[in-house]
Amino acid sequence: MIDPMTWRTWKTRGLLLAFWTALALSYAASAVISSRAEGRATPWGGVLVWMFCNFYLWMLLTPLVAWLGRLGGKDGWRRFLAVHLPASVLVALFHTVVALSAYWWISGPSPSMKDRTLVDFLRTSAVYETHLAWITYWVFVVALRAVASRNHLRDERLRNSRLETQLVQSQLQTLRVQLQPHFLFNTLNAISALALADPMQARAMITRLSDFLRLTLEERHAQQVPLSRELEFLECYLGIQQVRFRDRLVTHMDIAADTLGAFVPNMILQPLVENALHHGLLDKPERGTLQVMARREGDELRVEIVDDGLGLPTEGTTTGIGLGSTRTRLDMLFGGRATLALSRRDSGGTRVEVRLPYREQPA
Structure with a gap:
């Protein structure tokens, strides 16, 4: 029998994989359709390889960005900027180098760059792709902080609801304790009056x-x-x-x-x-x-x-x-x-x- 926690973990991973796959496919379709609308013949293969390298790498970096988001979400804006300004640059550079390298190794150099090296390819594309990765990082941070804030608000409401329930139960118990002696005293007085009569x-x-x-x-x-x-x-x-x-x-x-x-x-x-x-x-x-x-x-x-x-x-x-x-x-x-x-x-x-x-x- 599968453990419920294990099942939830794999279910979450499956949903994340499906999300990033759908995102990569939609961006690839958009790029190919736009290119053909402009009269340029863009093959599906190269576009799909790049989109999967790009988005799957972001999928792998999501836990790191989430951790950085939690780390920078404490102690106000100064800490937030101190964490995320350098982190956004480093993560964007790392993503660019790894994604472009993976694309180069999988699809090989394009016909226009077959006489050039990976370093030449990185030098040509790094500035543009790093800028996009930097923007993507900040979009990620904002989205993850929004999700974290929503979860925190939900947990806070749940905690307050539990505290209110415990308070009501405590108050009701106090009222019952108040009622029972009132009834007991009346009954014992009646028993006392009947004891002799x-x-x-x-x-x-x-x-x-x-x-x-x-x-x-x-x-x-x-x-x-x-x-x-x-x-x-x-x-x-x-x-x-x-x-x-x-x-x-x-x-x-x-x-x-x-x-x-x-x-x-x-x-x-x-x-x-x-x-x-x-x-x-x-x-x-x-x-x-x-x-x-x-x-x-x-x-x-x-x-x-x-x-x-x-x-x-x-x-x-x-x-x-x-x-x-x-x-x-x-x-x-x-x-x-x-x-x-x-x-x-x-x-x-x-x-x-x-x-x-x-x-x-x-x-």
């Missing part, structure tokens, strides 16, 4: 709390989970609250089947449900109802948490840990594409609506 219920709550923590730890590294998994967390949490509320709490789950595979932020529902229970249903003297609904609407997932509790305070809403952290997480994960809205119900109680992009893969 109803030890059996306190034990049942401890068991459900351990199940909830186990599920949480299993997904501790996941920033997003399928809605079906999130509903497992929520059902476990509601089991704890059912012990706490006893027969004063009725829950309904109205979840569309086509939403179960949608990815949502981990533990996004628990703080919203906790907010509804704590601020809407806890102080309600009679039985209260909590409903959780999920629907897909085009490219959006709409989740609603509705209660028939005491409703929002007349002085307006306050943003506690649960709502504040949820808004922050939605903003970090989805930006302006996700919203959280809190509103009064005409029939009494509160409605929380979350809209976020529908995805079956994590964002």
Whole structure:
């Protein structure tokens, strides 16, 4: 089996060879066509030999020019000129001598120069060809620097993207750490209140709390989970609250089947449900109802948490840990594409609506 790195190396070399070959053929065709248009019969053989000697030599010199480009690309223009001014002259002279010598040895002297030597041939053609090689060198340097700058910009963007992703993950983890103690303290306070009044219920709550923590730890590294998994967390949490509320709490789950595979932020529902229970249903003297609904609407997932509790305070809403952290997480994960809205119900109680992009893969 061919190693992937070896395959990529040979693929790159093959592409370079094809590029320089195509360049040599196109220049040869242009030279022959131009000569014949001017009434001069120029044989293909000599032109092809010269073009291949010329361009294949530049192909072999490309790594050297690229290295010189990297060397001269540091520490500003002074270093750039200090490296490339002498290098351009030396490389141009080297290219001219080698290319002309190779052409002389392969094709032999032309009829007009059959009585002259290689030195005479070099002296005749060196000035013109060196000038062209010098210009070609600078075109090379500019092109290679442009490619290097583009690659550097791409790598910098990729690095910044990775840093931003790590920052978001760190911030989300901090928010989860903030949320979990908030939930644990409330639950432990409830267990403490039940310990003397109803030890059996306190034990049942401890068991459900351990199940909830186990599920949480299993997904501790996941920033997003399928809605079906999130509903497992929520059902476990509601089991704890059912012990706490006893027969004063009725829950309904109205979840569309086509939403179960949608990815949502981990533990996004628990703080919203906790907010509804704590601020809407806890102080309600009679039985209260909590409903959780999920629907897909085009490219959006709409989740609603509705209660028939005491409703929002007349002085307006306050943003506690649960709502504040949820808004922050939605903003970090989805930006302006996700919203959280809190509103009064005409029939009494509160409605929380979350809209976020529908995805079956994590964002």
